[in-house]
Amino acid sequence: MKIKQYRDHFIQSLSPIYGEDEAESFFYLILEDKNQLKRIDLALQPDSVFADEEVLVWNALLEQLKLEIPIQYLLRKTSFYGLDFEVNENVLIPRSETEELVEWIIESQKAKGESLKIKILDIGTGSGCIAISLAKNLPNAQVFAVDVSENALATAKNNAVLNNVDVTFVNQNILETEDLGQQFDIIVSNPPYVRNLEKVEIKKNVLDNEPHLALFVEDTNALVFYEKIAKLAQKNLSHNGLLYFEINQYLGKEMIDLLQKLNFNNIELRKDIYGNDRMTKADL
Secondary structure (H helix, E strand, O other): OEHHHHHHHHHHHHHHHHOHHHHHHHHHHHHHHHHOOOHHHHHHOOOOEOOHHHHHHHHHHHHHHHOOOOHHHHHOEEEEOOEEEEOOOOOOOOOHHHHHHHHHHHHHHHHHOOOOOEEEEEEOOOOOHHHHHHHHHOOOEEEEEEEOOHHHHHHHHHHHHHOOOOEEEEEOOHHHOOOOOOOEEEEEEOOOOEEHHHHHHOOHHHHOOOOHHHOEEOHHHOOHHHHHHHHHHHHHEEEEEEEEEEOOOOOHHHHHHHHHHOOOEEEEEEEOOOOOEEEEEEEO
16 A cells, blocks of 8 residues: 555544644654654655555554554653653653753753752652753763652663663652652652542543553642652752752642742742643742
């Protein structure tokens, strides 16, 4: 079958679920991953064909996409802050909002001087996207990352190797931790923050496939991770150290109140590119 014919069939099949533009983007992502062909290659070679065995592979992926399994899980990879990451059912797929948090940290540190040696801790690292991106872009930083999931840490370790960075990974339940054992210049976390009451807003492909352990918190204790991490930061942030969080867009005021109650200073709440309250920075 001609690839252009299959492309039309693929997009037509998925457009009712994802819309035509996203369906087309899926096609070219898979084309590059499975056939090492880009959009320009198909334009220059319009008569290119899929072998029968290739059609079988594509058909299988098409059926999984119809079930709204995220394409990142099907291809086992994604891009974050210009780097390649392995992703699977044990880790969340990194979001663009988290890239904004990473950018905030990197730009703040570069403004202080790139030669400054710092120690960073990423709590709830998942795929390792925050820790690895910071290690890659702040070469004078010593980076540590913790997660409660051993499977997530295995993925994060693979991603550190993939991106040629040195990160110290620790299997740790932060809610059961009383002291981090050392001082850090930066503590950053994108912990679970989606309340159960907000599940109705979550897309089916996320709800059915991404790890709930990394997503949801109880409605009655939505800031449980933030309070615990902030209390640890009181003990384990160095002088002039910084605490960064990615937060629930609906709980910006509550986050500020929490940080104020715990005597943090210079509290800053930032919106993401979509105009939602999404991240905070504070110091002691």
